[in-house]
Amino acid sequence: MEKRDILRIEQIRKVYADKSQINEHVVLGDINLRVKEKEMVCLVGPSGCGKTTLLTIVAGFLQAERGNIYINDMPIHGPGPDRGFVFQGYALFPWMTVEENILYALKLRHAGKEEKQNRLAQLLKMSHLSGNEKKYPKELSGGMKQRVAVMRAIAAAPELLLLDEPLAAIDFQMRQLMQEELYTLLMSANTTTIMVTHDVDEAVYMADRVIVMSPREGEIIADYHLDMARPRNRHSPKYLHHKEQLTLYLSESFNIGMEHTG
Amino acid sequence: MAVSRDKIPGPVSDGRAYSLIILLGACLIWYVAGNRTTNHMVLPTFQSVVCAFFEALTSKEILLNLAITMRRVLLGFSYAFCIGAPIGLLMGYSNAANKALSPFINSARQVPVMAWVPLAIIWFGLGDGPTVFLIAFTGVFTMIINTINAVQDIDRNYYHAARSLGATRWQVIRDVVLPGSFPGIFTGGRLAIGLGWMSVI
Numbered sequence A: 001m002e003k004r005d006i007l008r009i010e011q012i013r014k015v016y017a018d019k020s021q022i023n024e025h026v027v028l029g030d031i032n033l034r035v036k037e038k039e040m041v042c043l044v045g046p047s048g049c050g051k052t053t054l055l056t057i058v059a060g061f062l063q064a065e066r067g068n069i070y071i072n073d074m075p076i077h078g079p080g081p082d083r084g085f086v087f088q089g090y091a092l093f094p095w096m097t098v099e100e101n102i103l104y105a106l107k108l109r110h111a112g113k114e115e116k117q118n119r120l121a122q123l124l125k126m127s128h129l130s131g132n133e134k135k136y137p138k139e140l141s142g143g144m145k146q147r148v149a150v151m152r153a154i155a156a157a158p159e160l161l162l163l164d165e166p167l168a169a170i171d172f173q174m175r176q177l178m179q180e181e182l183y184t185l186l187m188s189a190n191t192t193t194i195m196v197t198h199d200v201d202e203a204v205y206m207a208d209r210v211i212v213m214s215p216r217e218g219e220i221i222a223d224y225h226l227d228m229a230r231p232r233n234r235h236s237p238k239y240l241h242h243k244e245q246l247t248l249y250l251s252e253s254f255n256i257g258m259e260h261t262g
Numbered sequence B: 001m002a003v004s005r006d007k008i009p010g011p012v013s014d015g016r017a018y019s020l021i022i023l024l025g026a027c028l029i030w031y032v033a034g035n036r037t038t039n040h041m042v043l044p045t046f047q048s049v050v051c052a053f054f055e056a057l058t059s060k061e062i063l064l065n066l067a068i069t070m071r072r073v074l075l076g077f078s079y080a081f082c083i084g085a086p087i088g089l090l091m092g093y094s095n096a097a098n099k100a101l102s103p104f105i106n107s108a109r110q111v112p113v114m115a116w117v118p119l120a121i122i123w124f125g126l127g128d129g130p131t132v133f134l135i136a137f138t139g140v141f142t143m144i145i146n147t148i149n150a151v152q153d154i155d156r157n158y159y160h161a162a163r164s165l166g167a168t169r170w171q172v173i174r175d176v177v178l179p180g181s182f183p184g185i186f187t188g189g190r191l192a193i194g195l196g197w198m199s200v201i
Ligand SMILES: Nc1ncnc2c1ncn2[C@@H]1O[C@H](COP(=O)(O)OP(=O)(O)OP(=O)(O)O)[C@@H](O)[C@H]1O
Pocket: A016, A017, A027, A045, A046, A047, A048, A049, A050, A051, A052, A053, A054, A198
C-alpha cells in the first residue's frame, strides 16, 4: 500500500519588506512539497535561501502570505504539539531541569505521574541521558543539550519532527558521531522528520530524501531520493556518487543565487 | 560577574580581599590626616568617628530610628514591587499595553520627586505616609522599566518552544514569561531598594 502524506505544503508564499520598505523580498515564491509517513527529509540550500523560513511556517511560528500547510489533511493554525521543533540553539528552558524540560509536553496535558515516569525512563534510556535528569541545561555539554532538545520534542509524540540545523553547534570532530547518534535516536522515535542542514555529507548520511532549495524565491530545484541501505558507509562508491550529485545541485543553486541578486 | 570569578581560581580572583586592603588604606590616610589637621570641624579624627559610630550602635534612640527608616524603606519597596512588577509584566508582554501605558509612565517619571512632596503631605498627612509614598514612587518606575526589559529580553524561541509543545497562552505566561523574567525583576528590586534608601536620606 502506498504510504500516506503526513505533510502537505501547498503554494506557500512568504514576502519580507526590504530594508528600504520600497521593494519586497520574495523569500518563498510558490513552495509545494509532500512528505510521507516515516520519511526522513533533509532540506539543503545556500545561506539565506529560506530554509528556516519554510520550517518555521510549517511549525506555525510564522504566517505565510498565501498557501496552506496540512498535517494529515488537516490545515494548521499556529503551532501545536503535532509538530515538534528542535531549535538551532536548542532553546531549552534554563529554569527547568533536564527532566522538567523533557516532560514539559506531558505536564501541559496533565499526564498522570505514572505515565510521566514511564515515558521519562524510556526517553532517558533512548538518549543515554540517564543520571542527568536533575541537571540544568547550563551544566550539559552541547551534544547532551541537543539530545535533550530532541527528547523534549519527541515526548509530545508529534506527527512530524522539524529540526533546524541541529548539529551546527557541534564541532567538526564530533559531528559524524553525532549524526549517527541523532539518526539512531530519530529511528527509535519512529517519526516523520524534516531536518535543515547545509552540510551535504550530513544529508547523504541521514536522509531518505534531500530537497535542494534555491535562493530564487526558495524554489525547489531538486528532490533527490537516496536508496541506500543503513548504516551507510561513507566511503562506498554509491555514497560518494550521491554526495557528488548533491554537491552539483547545491552549486547550481548557489549560481542561481549569484544571478538572482547580481 | 560570578562567571568570571569562577574562571580564575585562588585568592587573586576574590575582589573582596582587594576591597579590604583599599578600606584599610583609606582608614589609614584618614587617621594620619585627621591627626595632622587642627580644625576638626573640617575633618574629624578617625578615632572620634569610630567611637561615635559604636556609641550610635548601642544607643536605643538611634537603633529605633534605624528600625523606623528600614520599615519605611521596606514598606515603600513593597508597594513599588507589587505595583511595578505586574505593570511591567503586562507592558513587556503585550505591545498594545506598552503603547497605551508608556506615555503616562514616561510623563509621570519626568516630574522631579521633590515636586510630589507637597501633594504627598496633603494626601497622606505628616506621618510615615509621605515618606513611604516617595520611596514607593521612586522605586516603582525602576521596577516597571526593569520588568519590561526583562520580559522583552526573553528569547522568542522559548515562547515558540512552549507553544509547539502545546502550551496555552496562560501556560506560556506561567512557564515562560514569569520564570524567564525573574532575574531581571530581581535586579529591578535591588535597584528600587537602593533608590529607596537614597531618597529617605
Ligand atoms: N524577520 C525578517 N525580516 C526580514 N527579512 C528576513 C527575516 N527573516 C529572514 N529574512 C530574510 O529571509 C531570507 C531567508 O532567511 P532564512 O533564515 O529562512 O534563510 P536560511 O535558508 O535558513 O539561511 P541560513 O542557512 O543562513 O540559516 C534571508 O534573506 C533573510 O535575510
